[in-house]
Amino acid sequence: MMHPQPSLLAPAPSSPAQLLPLAARSAHTPAALVGDTPVLWVGEPFTAAGRGFWAKLEGHNPGGLKDRTALYMVAAARERGQLRPGARIVESTSGTLGLGLALAGVTYGHPVSVVTDPDMEPQVAGLLRAYGAEVHTVTTAHPVGGWQQARRDRVAELLAAHPGAWCPDQYHNPDNVAAYRPLAHELVAQLGRVDTLVVSVGTGGHSGGVGRVLRSFFPSLRVVGVDTCHSTIFGQPAGPRLMRGLGSSIYPGNVAYDLFDEVHWVAAGEAVWAARQLARTRYATGGWSVGAVALVARWTARTGPAEQRVAAVFPDGPHRYVGTVFDDDWCRRHDVLGHVPADDPAEITQCAEVVVTHWTRCRTVRPPRSAARPDGTGLTGAAR
Ligand SMILES: Cc1ncc(COP(=O)(O)O)c(C=O)c1O
Numbered sequence: 001m002m003h004p005q006p007s008l009l010a011p012a013p014s015s016p017a018q019l020l021p022l023a024a025r026s027a028h029t030p031a032a033l034v035g036d037t038p039v040l041w042v043g044e045p046f047t048a049a050g051r052g053f054w055a056k057l058e059g060h061n062p063g064g065l066k067d068r069t070a071l072y073m074v075a076a077a078r079e080r081g082q083l084r085p086g087a088r089i090v091e092s093t094s095g096t097l098g099l100g101l102a103l104a105g106v107t108y109g110h111p112v113s114v115v116t117d118p119d120m121e122p123q124v125a126g127l128l129r130a131y132g133a134e135v136h137t138v139t140t141a142h143p144v145g146g147w148q149q150a151r152r153d154r155v156a157e158l159l160a161a162h163p164g165a166w167c168p169d170q171y172h173n174p175d176n177v178a179a180y181r182p183l184a185h186e187l188v189a190q191l192g193r194v195d196t197l198v199v200s201v202g203t204g205g206h207s208g209g210v211g212r213v214l215r216s217f218f219p220s221l222r223v224v225g226v227d228t229c230h231s232t233i234f235g236q237p238a239g240p241r242l243m244r245g246l247g248s249s250i251y252p253g254n255v256a257y258d259l260f261d262e263v264h265w266v267a268a269g270e271a272v273w274a275a276r277q278l279a280r281t282r283y284a285t286g287g288w289s290v291g292a293v294a295l296v297a298r299w300t301a302r303t304g305p306a307e308q309r310v311a312a313v314f315p316d317g318p319h320r321y322v323g324t325v326f327d328d329d330w331c332r333r334h335d336v337l338g339h340v341p342a343d344d345p346a347e348i349t350q351c352a353e354v355v356v357t358h359w360t361r362c363r364t365v366r367p368p369r370s371a372a373r374p375d376g377t378g379l380t381g382a383a384r
Pocket residue numbers: 066094095096097200201202203204205206207244245246289290315316
């Protein structure tokens with residue numbers, strides 16, 4: 001259950017024994033600091049009176065949510081002999097997995113190359129280099145598969161150039177899902193019961209891993225997926241996307257379509273509004289996926305039964321978004337400032353019914369037809 005809270009006004013403890021219940025974790029390795037992240041109650045004024053939700057703050061990991069999967073995928077590949085000691089790790093990432101892989105590289109002694117596109121925040125690219133990773137930035141989008149396909153093509157080139165190199169392939173590697181089981185167990189221990197889970201979807205890793213385990217504890221769990229407009233994952237056509245982390249222009253094999261009771265698409269301006277409101281009212285915030293998830297969790301808490309317990313996963317913190325989501329000039333230039341979302345999402349009955357451009361909900365979730373293609377790629381537009 002919840003850790004004891006020290007009162008700011010309580011008298012200072014006078015012996016080590018009195019401090020024991022408050023002891024912070026100590027670790028011999030940075031990897032041991034991954035997981036066991038806190039949950040924070042998000043209530044009024046961000047939410048309606050008496051209708052809040054619990055946010056799982058994955059930004060408290062050294063890199064972010066993807067530290068969990070990076071360490072797990074690398075450890076599993078080493079155990080299976082797919083990744084030899086000292087061999088290079090090569091992966092396409094918008095940033096968060098890169099930070100996790102850099103941690104895994106330091107932990108297990110592997111050089112790391114990450115492939116990204118020009119929209120990676122300079123702070124993240126700088127941090128990756130500081131952590132010892134090579135950063136390869138593709139400069140031209142693939143004419144059909146967009147930036148994501150261009151990044152995958154560069155990964156293939158790097159793998160060919162480094163014999164013995166290994167690619168985790170986060171989009172299709174089942175270890176990317178299995179890595180998140182502990183996160184679900186943490187939620188059970190922290191909250192006792194979860195009735196509704198609100199999660200963003202990019203590769204499908206954490207939604208699948210957390211959702212599956214939580215549903216085994218709570219069979220009537222409602223799983224609410226959050227995607228960005230112009231993402232292909234749930235059957236919408238690809239289009240240019242500002243939001244990073246969640247969303248895709250391919251069909252990741254890891255998405256557990258059968259798990260979701262509903263999906264919401266959120267537009268970039270709506271996510272900006274929510275991330276900024278959260279920062280002002282709750283201090284704990286993040287970027288695109290946190291804003292989108294918080295918007296949907298806020299609505300879910302208001303419109304569901306009063307006694308339901310809603311958990312929302314916040315994948316990272318705000319720092320890398322200072323020059324984008326939290327920068328007025330950047331937001332104005334990209335026309336994402338001052339977009340106050342509607343009180344309720346628009347509704348469609350089939351995921352591909354219309355092209356959605358603002359917050360929209362669909363309660364019928366099925367794998368899009370193109371997702372059945374064995375390579376996970378389908379018809380995509382010039383998108384990220
Ligand atoms: C910031 C952020 N949010 C959300 C996601 C989506 O998570 P998943 O890939 O587990 O679906 C990612 C994935 O990279 C991310 O980096």
